[in-house]
Amino acid sequence: MTDDPKKLAVAQLARDLAAGYYAFAVAHYVAANPLPINTLPPAEDLGKNPTGRIARKDGTFHTLNMRFYLDLFRENHDLQTRSLRS
Numbered sequence: 690m691t692d693d694p695k696k697l698a699v700a701q702l703a704r705d706l707a708a709g710y711y712a713f714a715v716a717h718y719v720a721a722n723p724l725p726i727n728t729l730p731p732a733e734d735l736g737k738n739p740t741g742r743i744a745r746k747d748g749t750f751h752t753l754n755m756r757f758y759l760d761l762f763r764e765n766h767d768l769q770t771r772s773l774r775s
Contacts, residue, residue, distance in 0.1 A: 717769065720759060721762065721769055738754050738756035738757065740752050740754060
């Protein structure tokens with residue numbers, strides 16, 4: 690263990706980056722698997738796909754069709770490969 694705050698900050702950053710990567714890898718595995726479609730939140734309207742929201746800085750948000758993008762990710766192996774590389 691070190692008492693140097695700079696070294697401690699670097700070690701914590703490395704730990705956080707590794708944990709973030711592992712979490713991303715698990716999320717990637719789940720998204721690429723066809724079974725998680727059953728875990729999406731229910732749609733607001735019967736017969737529609739569930740929607741998600743991505744917040745903007747100004748308080749508004751983007752709306753997205755969660756089923757469409759999950760299917761896109763699951764079916765597009767190039768997209769999966771590119772996302773893992775990034």
